[in-house]
Amino acid sequence: MGKRIAIIGGGYVGAELAKTMDDIADVTLIEQRSHFVHAPAMIRALVQPGLVEEALIPYDRLLKRGRVVEARATGVDGNGVTLDDGARIDADYIVVATGSDYAAPFKPKGADIEGMRTANQAAREKLVSAKTIGIIGAGAVGVELAGEIAYAMPDKKITLITMDDKLFAAKPDSLGTSLSKKLKASGVEIILGEKAEGLASKTEPHAGSVTLGDGTQRTFDLIFPVLGARACSDLLKNLPGAEVTAAERIKTDDYMRPSSLPNVFAAGDVANPGDNMTIVAVSRQLPWLKKTLTGLITGRKLADMKTYRPWGPEAPILLPLGPKRGNSFLMLFTVGDWVTQKMKGAHLFVSKYEKLLNRP
Ligand SMILES: Cc1cc2nc3c(=O)[nH]c(=O)nc-3n(C[C@H](O)[C@H](O)[C@H](O)COP(=O)(O)OP(=O)(O)OC[C@H]3O[C@@H](n4cnc5c(N)ncnc54)[C@H](O)[C@@H]3O)c2cc1C
Secondary structure (H helix, E strand, C coil): CEEEEEEECCCCHHHHHHHHCCCCCEEEEEEEEEEECHHHHHHHHCCCHHHHHHHEECEEEEEEEEEEEEEEEEEEEECEEEEEECEEEEEEEECCCCEECCCCCCCCCCCCCHHHHHHHHHHHHHHHCCCCEECCCHHHHHHHHHHHHHHHHHCEHHHHHHHCCCCCCCCHHHHHHHHHHHHHHHCEEEEEEECCCCCCEEECCEEEEEECCCEEEEEEEEEEEECCCCCCHHHHHHHCCCECHHHHCCCCCCCCCCCCCEEEEEEEHHCCCCCCCCCCHHHHHHHHHHHHHHHCCCCCHHCCCCCCCCCCCCCCCCEEEECCCECCCCECEECCCCHHHHHHCCCHHHHHHHCCCCCC
């Protein structure tokens, strides 16, 4: 029998790691949903309804040797994983990749795949009948959402509100400035440096008002709260030595371990090794995880292997504003519409993840 690896969560970390390790180890992927959720496409799926079915990809063909167990993990220890029905998955190595939740309709907490379809449809119906849209939060999701709605539904009056003084402050000014110009040119009002208080919900799109710092009230037919992701870290919080950081993420050591258990690793949004919560960060963590787990399986010691080094401020980011426009930060430069469209805007990497999940 080969070494057993249990992976909890079949998102960007879990699905790809399971597939890459499938030839090398006895892999069990534990995932509560029947389908992979391709988050970047869930933004455009609001304005392009058919896209939701392309963004939700079944797991049934992912693994050739290993298995995908559709269940919720409720406990982790040094010997394996406990599932919600009490069953045990014993393992030599465990990777916790439970990711994060986001406001509806993007990745709502606790929603199964049917729940995600319903949330998408309900939000779309509200969007179609709304004339004024308030988007609260101008991170990548808020900015892309403003761009997608402005492109597909140019008659909507969109207002993007953020407490930050500029867009994407951690990147060179050229990125935020260029995105602002394009959004304004397509009719989006941008309010910077204002905290919107009084949101009726931080997780559901709704009609209502917010109050800005100077006391003015802004009322919208539809408000999208897009305030960032919350890590799904319940499984890790009570492990020995676990440290909870911002957005509920668990700090990991140099070998991506979230606790003093030597054979339990954590990666992706649930872990905080110093990376942002992005697929881009996952793409750096995956090769390291594969190499490290392969080393361990073949008898190497962790202390003899390379530690994980997170991205610094040079981490790339791709920000389409609809299928044709946008800006990206790549290899230390801000690039424009053409590169952003070719790299992400036109296709949103849908076929890449269909291929990962072995769909035709
Ligand atoms: C709308 C949106 C758009 C985004 N666009 C981009 C983008 O364009 N580029 C980019 O770099 N990043 C983007 N992100 C961020 C990106 O989606 C995350 O960084 C990424 O999903 C993290 O991958 P992960 O594998 O850690 O977790 P996830 O993708 O969240 O996957 C975690 C999986 O674990 C499962 N799970 C959780 N708890 C349990 C449990 N107890 N038992 C069993 N299964 C469990 C979940 O069902 C889920 O399938 C976007 C996020 C959102 C919300």
